[in-house]
Amino acid sequence: xxxxxxCSLLAAAMLCGLTGCNGGSGSGESGNGDGLSCKLVxxxxxxxxxxxxxxxxxxxxxxEKYPNAEIEVEKxxxxxxxxxxxxxxxxxxxxxxxxxNKPFTLSRxxxxxxxxxxxxxxxxxxxxEGYAINxxxxxxxxxxxxxxxxxxxxMFTEAGVEVPDTWEELKAxxxxxxxxxxxxxxxxxAIALGAKDEWxxxxxxxxxxxxxxxxxxxxxxxxxTDTPFAGGSDIxxxxxxxxxxxxSGVLGKDPLGLGNDQxxxxxxxxxxxxxxxxxxxxxxxxxxxxxxxxxxxxxxxVRETESEPFRYVVQGDSFMGVTTHSKxxxxxxxxxxxxxSDAWYPGYLSYISSASSMSNFPKDKDPILAEADxxxxxxxxxxxxxxxxxxxxxxxxxxxxxxxxGAQMLTDNFDLDAALAELDTKWTAARAKLDIK
Amino acid sequence: MFQNKDLWRSLGxxxxxxxxxxxxxxxxxxxxxxxxxxxxAAKFYKTMVFMPYIINGVAISYAFSYFFSPINxxxxxxxxxxxxxxxxxxxxxxxxxxNFVLAFVSLWRFSGYHIVLFTAALQxxxxxxxxxxxxxxxxxxxxxxxxxxxxxxxxVDFILFDxxxxxxxxxxxxxxxxNGGPGYASSTFTLYTIKTAFTFSNFGLASAxxxxxxxxxxxxxxxxxxxxxxxxxxxx
Numbered sequence: 001x002x003x004x005x006x007c008s009l010l011a012a013a014m015l016c017g018l019t020g021c022n023g024g025s026g027s028g029e030s031g032n033g034d035g036l037s038c039k040l041v042x043x044x045x046x047x048x049x050x051x052x053x054x055x056x057x058x059x060x061x062x063x064e065k066y067p068n069a070e071i072e073v074e075k076x077x078x079x080x081x082x083x084x085x086x087x088x089x090x091x092x093x094x095x096x097x098x099x100x101n102k103p104f105t106l107s108r109x110x111x112x113x114x115x116x117x118x119x120x121x122x123x124x125x126x127x128x129e130g131y132a133i134n135x136x137x138x139x140x141x142x143x144x145x146x147x148x149x150x151x152x153x154x155m156f157t158e159a160g161v162e163v164p165d166t167w168e169e170l171k172a173x174x175x176x177x178x179x180x181x182x183x184x185x186x187x188x189x190a191i192a193l194g195a196k197d198e199w200x201x202x203x204x205x206x207x208x209x210x211x212x213x214x215x216x217x218x219x220x221x222x223x224x225t226d227t228p229f230a231g232g233s234d235i236x237x238x239x240x241x242x243x244x245x246x247x248s249g250v251l252g253k254d255p256l257g258l259g260n261d262q263x264x265x266x267x268x269x270x271x272x273x274x275x276x277x278x279x280x281x282x283x284x285x286x287x288x289x290x291x292x293x294x295x296x297x298x299x300x301x302v303r304e305t306e307s308e309p310f311r312y313v314v315q316g317d318s319f320m321g322v323t324t325h326s327k328x329x330x331x332x333x334x335x336x337x338x339x340x341s342d343a344w345y346p347g348y349l350s351y352i353s354s355a356s357s358m359s360n361f362p363k364d365k366d367p368i369l370a371e372a373d374x375x376x377x378x379x380x381x382x383x384x385x386x387x388x389x390x391x392x393x394x395x396x397x398x399x400x401x402x403x404x405x406g407a408q409m410l411t412d413n414f415d416l417d418a419a420l421a422e423l424d425t426k427w428t429a430a431r432a433k434l435d436i437k
Numbered sequence: 438m439f440q441n442k443d444l445w446r447s448l449g450x451x452x453x454x455x456x457x458x459x460x461x462x463x464x465x466x467x468x469x470x471x472x473x474x475x476x477x478a479a480k481f482y483k484t485m486v487f488m489p490y491i492i493n494g495v496a497i498s499y500a501f502s503y504f505f506s507p508i509n510x511x512x513x514x515x516x517x518x519x520x521x522x523x524x525x526x527x528x529x530x531x532x533x534x535x536n537f538v539l540a541f542v543s544l545w546r547f548s549g550y551h552i553v554l555f556t557a558a559l560q561x562x563x564x565x566x567x568x569x570x571x572x573x574x575x576x577x578x579x580x581x582x583x584x585x586x587x588x589x590x591x592x593v594d595f596i597l598f599d600x601x602x603x604x605x606x607x608x609x610x611x612x613x614x615x616n617g618g619p620g621y622a623s624s625t626f627t628l629y630t631i632k633t634a635f636t637f638s639n640f641g642l643a644s645a646x647x648x649x650x651x652x653x654x655x656x657x658x659x660x661x662x663x664x665x666x667x668x669x670x671x672x673x
Contacts, residue, residue, distance in 0.1 A: 187508045196502075196529060198616055254507035256530030256619045262506060271508070396637040399443075408620040411532065 038328050039070040040335055041096035045082040046318065050075045052351050058344070065338055069331055097326035098335055101139045101319040103131060107220070107388035113138035113321040114329060121340035124360045127316040130216070130383030139319025140340060143354035146279050147203050147313050148297040148372055155181070155273040155294075163298045163375055165310070167241055170301050174250035177273045182252075185271070189252030191245075192272035194260035201406035203276040203300055204245075207313045208238035210384050211302040214311045219387030223394050223436060226428040229420040236420060238302070239405070243416045246409045256410050264288060276300055279355070279369055297372040299379060312372075314381040316357060390436050397430035398423065438645055447617075447624040448653075450536050454625075455604035455657075457540040458547070462596060465548050469555030470581060483556065486549035494546065498613035501542045505529050505614075529615050532622040539610050539623055546610075547603060551596050558592035559585060597665065601657050605650055626650050 044050060050073070059071045074096060076082040083105065089095050090112050101109060115136040122128045127141045156162065156173075159180040164170040177190040194200045210218045212234040222228035222235065229236055246255075252272070255263075267275040268288035275281070286292055299312035320339060322332040338344060346361050356363040365373070373379070387395070394400075400423060408414055430436075438444065468486070472479050489497065504511045505528035513525045528538045562585055570584050586593070608627040611617055617624030617632070624632075626646070634643035 196615060196618060198618060252508075254527045254530050257505075257507035257510075257527050259502065262503070262508070266508060392638075396639060399633075399637050401636065404618070404620065407618050410530075411619045411622070 038068070038331060039072060040098060040326075040328060040332055041072050041074055042098040042335070043074040043076060043082070043086070043096040044100060045076050045079045046100075048352060049318075049348070052348055056347065061343060062335065062338060065343065066331070066334065069335075071335070093325055095323040095325040097323060097328060097332040099321055099323055100142075101321055102386065103316060103319070103384070104386040104388055104392070106131060106133060106138050106319060106321075106385075109321070109323075110134075110136075110138055112324050114324060114326075114333075116140060116322065116333065116336065119333060119337055121336050121358075124340065124358050126359050127314060127357050127383060128319075130314075130381075131316055131319065131385070139321035140336060141316025141357045142318035142320060143316070143349075143352065144357040145315040145317055145354065146369070146372075147207060147276070147300065148279060148281070148369060149203075149274060149276045149300050150267070150281065150285060150368075151274045151296055151298065152270055153294045153296045155270060159273075163296075164301050166301050166303050166306060167245075168304065171245055171248060171250075174245070174274065175248060178250045178252075181273065186253060187266075187271060189255070189263075189266065189272040190250040190274060192258075192263040192267040192275040193246075193251050193255045194258045194263035195251070195255040195407045195410055196257060197259045198401075198403045198407045200260045200263065200277075201242075201403055203278075204242045205239070205402040205406040207300075207384060208242060208302055209235040210382055211300070211311045211313060212238050214309065214380060214382050216313075216383040216385050219391045220385060222427075223388070223390035223431075226431060227424040228427060229424045239416060239420065241302075242406065243409050246406070251410070256407060280353075282366060282368060292368065295368055297369055298375050299372050309380045310376050310378065311380045311382045312376070313384045315384045315386075317354070393434050394427060394430045394436060397434060398426040400426075438642060438649065443621040443624065444626070444629050444646070446621050447626050447629040450611075450623060451605050451607065451626050453536040454540045454543055454607050455601065457537070457544060458600045458604055459597075461544055461548060462551065462593075462600065465551040465596075466555050466586075466593075468548075469552050469559055470585065472552065472556050473559045483553065487553045488549065489546045490550040490553075492546075494609040495613055497546055498542065498610045501610075502529065502614045505538060530619055532619060535615060535619075535623045539614060542610050542614065543603075543607060551599075554592055554596060555589065558589035562588040594662070597661060598658055601654055601661065605654050605657075 044053075053073055058073065062069060062071050076085055079102075086095065086099065086109070090109065095112055099109075101113075106113070110133050113136075115138065116122050117129075117132070117135075117137040119140070121140045122137050125140050127144055128137045128139070131137070131139070131141065151163070155177065159177050161173045161176050164173045174190040178188065181188040181190075210216050215221065215234060218234055227233075258266070263272070264275065264277070264281070264284050265288045266272050268285050275285075277284075285295065289295070299310070301310065303310055320336055322329055322336060326332045340358060342361075345358060349356055349361060349363055355365065364370075405419065408419070409416065472483055472486075476482070505513075507513070507527055507530070510528075512528065516522060516524050526534060529535055566584055566588070567580065570580055575584065606627050607625050608631070611623050611625050611628055615623045617628045621629070627650070630643050630646040630650070633639050633646065
């Protein structure tokens, strides 16, 4: 008899064990959280987020809504270690329930991420659908990043020029500014560019190929062709436009001799009229300038004519996704909904400097940055994707460094067509070697 | 690796550092002899020449990048002050001169170290020999050529080796001052190796480069040693 009781108890325990961590609503849990229970693992790499989570008792707040749920935040040292760890865990079937992705890792983990397009968080997010893969929203971006062109309004007025609306207008405006101010000041730069550091040319070299035809997936598409740099391609068109601008003398007498710190300081001292930087650049300019009363912004006008749509780059960052390895996908989705709800997201948004990606929680832009939106109310945002695994593999194989290429455009005897043809040759060979279709 | 023209160009740039430093070694030795003589305030000068070596290399490079800046750069302003405007150049972006500018910064930083090492070696030369040579009527040149130089050959050997190693592995100065640019005009072997590893994630090739530079250093050292001992110092 004792044996029978023991067997029955063991069988009951096993049954409980098998069904104990279900995310279904039939578990009979109490509270106002739809009865979802069990533990979720949430992996992050961001130090700011970790500090905010610790200071604001994320688990306690989540428990107010889901009393039977537990959150374990797994902080990984930095993003490179994070991707290494996630790669290994993906193959070991041990991904966390909720993970963050970058735009360029969404394609890498697409097989391991659930579609979140039916969530309220997705519906309220302004960028999520733009990063959908095969119609599936695999992550909800936490923040939005924008690129701006900063300019001095008083210098524009003095030179008699207006904010440019097309690429040709940008060239003409820059030229006029250079002629006007350069006549008295040989050190003047219409456009400040710290080309010695190479990376400051990224607004032109990295984003313009995506903006020419509004293709945020440009890098990924390049990985699918043998000769992406051939005449007529977006990147060929973009780089010829950049080359024309860079070699027209509007970058001053020696942009290759200046780093970004120097270029930004010179712009802040009005030794330059224009500088292209991200939203992060505003603080640097404010720190170096005596006054920013006359500072304005506009989006980089890449279009050739006014008949084309005005496109500007928007990047989503930190895409929160639910993995297929989660044993509690319903609870994980509930966590995503909660994270982007009034209970958590607005507080975190005010803690960080980045812009909101949620339409239901708008964050006012700095008035200087908001001017760009006022100037282009009909602007079309292009969701920029930094390039997936295939692109990165071919890029590494060919040593394609677009930022260095931008700086090389400023050197004597540089032949852009020859450089692009050489890249095409290397690209074809790399794709064959890596067997990328 | 052997077909990579940017890598060969980088290695060629290393050769500029090597040659400039090599040419300066006799001058450094002469300075050491001067500081070792009964010079007034010799200690102060020794401190002054050694100072650049103990300052952080990144800080030096950063300061010199402002010094050679095309706008508000102190060096161009100095030339203007001396009415030598015709000598003003784009010091960090002219492909023909950028490596010599960087080699000059390297020289400014490391010469003092070599001078102090030479001074220390000269101080260890046996005073009896010097006294005997003086009594025999040796002049300053003869003393330098036949007494001091042979006595410090071990240190000369070390400095020659240090020059090869330093020139082949130079990194911080071009990295901070020009980022190896324009293009790869001022890149060095180490700079290119690090870019290959960490920008293009090609760790296999970068490892091969690291081994190759070690082999190159040994090879140059052996050849240089043979030349110096067989032809230049054959009498010793």
